[in-house]
Amino acid sequence: MGRAVAKERVRSRLRKNDNVEVISGRDSGKRGRVLQIIPAGNRVLVQGVCFVKKHTKPNPQRNIKGGILEREAPLSASKLMIICGECGKRTRIGFKRLADGRKVRTCRHCEGVLDK
């Protein structure tokens, strides 16, 4: 397997603003919206999931108070599944081509289109 091919294969099918559910780990079962896709390491930042405490130093010039800040940390995309807006289930992602030629992601349960 070539290196370029391998890289393409692990690329996440998730996109920004998708609703996802965590399927393993400490936050298993939590749902949230994708804030950011981080291609390096195939990681995803999800709103309200995987909080970590960060210690920050005060920086008056940028109006940052010091202390402990809680914020989301990126998780591996393999721990996430998309939630279908049509049937509400978490699902693997299928693909189909619409009549207008657009390729869209679909729900494997109800065949609903995940891309609006």
Ligand SMILES: [Zn+2]
């Ligand atoms: Zn569905």
